Amino acid sequence: MTVEAPISAARATRSPAPRRRLRSLTKRDRIVLGVMIGIPTLIQAVLVWIPLLASVALSFFKWDGLQLSGFVFQGLTNYNFVFNQAPAFWPAVLHNIVWLLFLGLIGTPLGLLLAVLLDSKIRGSRIYQTVFFMPVMLSLALIGIIWQLMYSQDNGLINNVLGTAGTPAAIDWFGDSSVNLWAALVAATWRHAGYIMVLYLAGLKGVDPSIKEAASLDGANGRQTFFRVVFPAMAATNVIIVVITVIESLRAFDIVYVINHGTNGLELLSVLVVQYLVGETQVIGIGSAFAVVLLVISLVPIVIYLSRTFRTKE
């Protein structure tokens, strides 16, 4: 689809009669088109659709992973395990929701704030941009390790600044299950805000300065100009930001995995999928059921995003 569009557009500009366009495709064109559509489709099928459908199918079976004859239909047993037996499932759902809300209500607005501040031509703006963007270049796994230096119970910066290091009052930020989710979220936000900042900076640059002038001529103050005029003008950026925020919170995995393998207060759906699918602890049917649940949840924002995108195109 994405490949076809620019080609037909290019052809349309060359040919004055768009109706005849299809018929004017030579044999060579058709082969080229076929290859260009076929290869991405094949890659999609092999890497996305077949594994996806296989996961859905496997979630209704038990399989020891050895012989192909070893499949036994299980009905909903695996889903019963997921929803009713696995004690980590509901906490994981809750943590994913908290993750989404935290990024959505704190991380993303913080990124927007940074972008607005840096867009207003303050001195050293480039330096601040670089500083805030730096964490985005790092993987979340690395960020988990970096923040360990801040959070460590006896050697960490925070406990040393608080003067509690080495005393029983020292908080073990990553080890105490009542605070470690928030500690991890602060670390994740550190990166997320920089990411959002860059996207909004680009968005702000794209806003026509004349509408801002028009707004101030009409007597709007700074806040009104931003919320009533500039922010709505960035509608396209806003949609992308919402989608990115949702995706970031659903695929959160590496940082909690680095902290404590996603246990003790840091359970997430993605961790459960890995726990049951990878390594010696593999139980294929159950792991697939966890994966399908995560898939269904992920489909919600994807469907909303796609339907919006297509609606605006029409």
Added chain:
Amino acid sequence: MVATRSGRFEIDRRTLLRTGGLGAVSLAGVGLLAACSGGTAGGGSGGGGGSLTFGSNASDAVPKKAYAAFVSAFEKKSKDTVSTNVSDHNSFQDKITNYLQGSPDDAFTWFAGYRMQYIAKKGLVGDVSDVWSKIGSNYSDALKKASTGEDGKQYFVPNYNYPWGFFYRKSFWQSNGWEVPGTFDELVALCKKMKAKGIIPIEFTDKDLWPACGTFDYLNMRINGYQFHVDLCAHKESWNSSQVKEVFDTWKELLPYYDPSAAGLTWQEGAQKLGNKQAGMMLLGSFITQQFTDASVLNDIDFFPFPEVKVEGTDAVEAPIDGLMLSKKGAQNQAAKDMLQFMGTGAGQEAYYSVDKSNIMTAKDADTSGYSAFTKKLSGVIADAKSISQFFDRDALPAMASNVLEPAMLNFLKSGTVNLANIESQAKTLYSQQ
């Protein structure tokens, strides 16, 4: 050996592909890789000149050198040639079933217990009963039991093991007049005294989740007996039973004496506290001694077995065994069988021990004159044991250990409660999937 665990969730190509229903593709890939790793001459004459491949998970420096010493001793003795393929410890573990289905090496390193029995039951490995008919008299009955599959045949030849128990600093205890507890009540009484002195009585570290298994295993064996423990691990007994409840009820008496920050500590950090006399004792495998680099501290470390609670005295000991197995292909190769037989002799184990001294040799005729008094004590505990358990994550289904019991124990540690009905329902589903 420390890596009984950790890194198990490492993502590998096999699982991802296979889960995608592409098992055949990934298997073919493994076959290609293994084909590059050197040929195998089958059916050696036994009189030397044969060759075999040896897959080793000993990727850490010391064990790696130790296995190299063992292999060269074998080559010298048998005139066979061995080509060794060393894999990363954790990924070797994670890929084991795929490895054995592809083109495995003739001989490979593995663990006794459920992990061995599982791959034996699935018909992925070679029977070594005929090797055992030659080396059997060189091992205790407990070791033979640990090397035997569910069908009564032997599949495993032990190299070394290491006991779990309480470790403490002799001088620290002497200066305070504390004595080694022989029973659980004495242990609790001692803990009370230590706590009164402002010391953490029992250093407990559960950040990695698996260390808690040691306490569970010992309490279960001391309260319900070795057989019940093994049956529970194999889920032939129910978790939702008065026996298991009693284990947790007893355990609860110890909770007030644990390190309050146990949930966030690794065993290495705990060992440090023990070394610094901040904590009185710690239940761990003898690999704890690796943490004491200061010789004066190391020489001050002593050991006592988990005290008696209800049954069997202290006859059962937790001592995970590492050793060698044969792949199906390797079972056809006389040279590979010869190497396993050599592992079952004192000469073979001494070659390994000469490099890696943190473990206990398992063969009866191994020369133990080089053992320190401390090592002698450790080996004595194992030698006197009537039954040897392997550690929960080796005796039970791996998913049961790391996805069910370990999180439940951490929760127990924090809240003092455990939902046995839920553990049983999870166990039922997980074991039925095998």
